[in-house]
Amino acid sequence: MEHAYQKHKILVLNGSRKRNAFVNVAEIYKPMSAIARCLQRLHEHLPICGEEIWYEDWKKEIENYDTVILFDGLRGPDIIKYIHRKNPQIRIVIYYVNKFSPNGRNHPRNFRHLPCELWSFDKNDCEEHGMKHSRFCYDDMFANEEILAAYEKGPDPQAEFYDAFFIGVDKNRLKKVIELKKMLEGYQYRTKIVLKKARQQSYKECSLEELEILTEQGVSYAEVVKMIWQTKVIIELEDTGQNGLTLRSLESLFFKKKLITDNSEIRSYAFYQPENIFILGLDKEERLKEFLQSAYQPVADEVVQEYTWERWLDRFYIELENVSTKSDLK
Structure with missing residues (x-):
């Protein structure tokens, strides 16, 4: 079976651990000592550039991907700005697999003005904050x-x-x-x-x-x-x-x-x-x-398959393909 996501080159940050020829995974930030973590947080509040010094090695190949999916563990909008600056054509998706606090740094309002899409597993959050809904998978475990x-x-x-x-x-x-x-x-x-x-x-x-x-x-x-x-x-x-x-x-x-x-x-x-x-x-x-x-x-196998990692990835593209097809018919 061919999957919609297999037409793309995808990077997943701070989330899914599964990978294959079409999907690579990485952590956003380098492993840090307690002192380095304090310096990083201080850096976030200073009006200076160079935030990429804290990023993992994925930053060296970001131009090679057409999609990046970030889970909700990101600390702020700097990562979105950096990715878009390095690869203006890339599609950036933030996927919420957890609830977020009203004052959390990863609250959707902190990213709404940026060139990214907001998706969530939670229907209430999608309705309240204008995000797209997509249930998560299990076999990623x-x-x-x-x-x-x-x-x-x-x-x-x-x-x-x-x-x-x-x-x-x-x-x-x-x-x-x-x-x-x-x-x-x-x-x-x-x-x-x-x-x-x-x-x-x-x-x-x-x-x-x-x-x-x-x-x-x-x-x-x-x-x-x-x-x-x-x-x-x-x-x-x-x-x-x-x-x-x-x-x-x-x-x-x-x-x-x-x-x-x-x-x-x-x-x-x-x-x-x-x-x-x-x-x-x-x-x-x-x-x-x-x-x-x-x-x-x-439960029928085809129903269970809807909750697999590959079907979760597909849903990010099936909607776009449907919109494109409708446009072609006009």
Whole structure:
């Protein structure tokens, strides 16, 4: 199958790890010591040129690409100005795979006046800030050999198996997680809950039950993959104000696991099947027992393929090709 993106030479910065003959990847900035990082931040606030001294070696070949896709980890507009100055014909795309804070340096308003396109995985952000929408992919994760090995290994028959699994950062989700945990365990279902403490938040008045699921330690994604294999159902609890597919939704597709979610918008996606997805706040609790006991219903391969890395890349070009075709017909 020929893909639309294969007609182009693409550089991806600070995001996707996958690459091939048409796509190269790099970090925006060089690895830095703490002192160098302080100097870089000072440089950003001074009216002097030379910002490229902090950039990785991709800057030496930027003229060779016709598209650059930057993820939302960029610190400011300097990178956009630099790329456009070096290659005025290049297409510059900023893709938001995360929510952004109102005062964040990567807020879309800081780039709107520049020669770049703004895209996001989140439908609400697209509507509010005039960005284009494109869901992200999942199999980009497999560019990491350790993650790929954990995925290909599958379940460990010697390890503990549980009915429902949740992992995430406590972004005002602690109460909701505890309520769901109690509900599932009321049906005698075993849960695995890993909730990382949020920064600058006090947990002094937590109950013992809450403290049992809270942790200060991060978990590698390879370990998350192993945990997913050991569960029947993945739990997804969205951030407040978010409207887009999260990693948990995509994991359920690629691992063929059922999903319990509070994302009511998931009904609008082609992979939605009530046999596989239980929506908190919409589905009646009486259905939960049947949902947990029944088997996962396969999703058509062509639907799953829409969430691959190659289809994600294609979407940046298919729209342009459609516009071009319509223009030719006039």
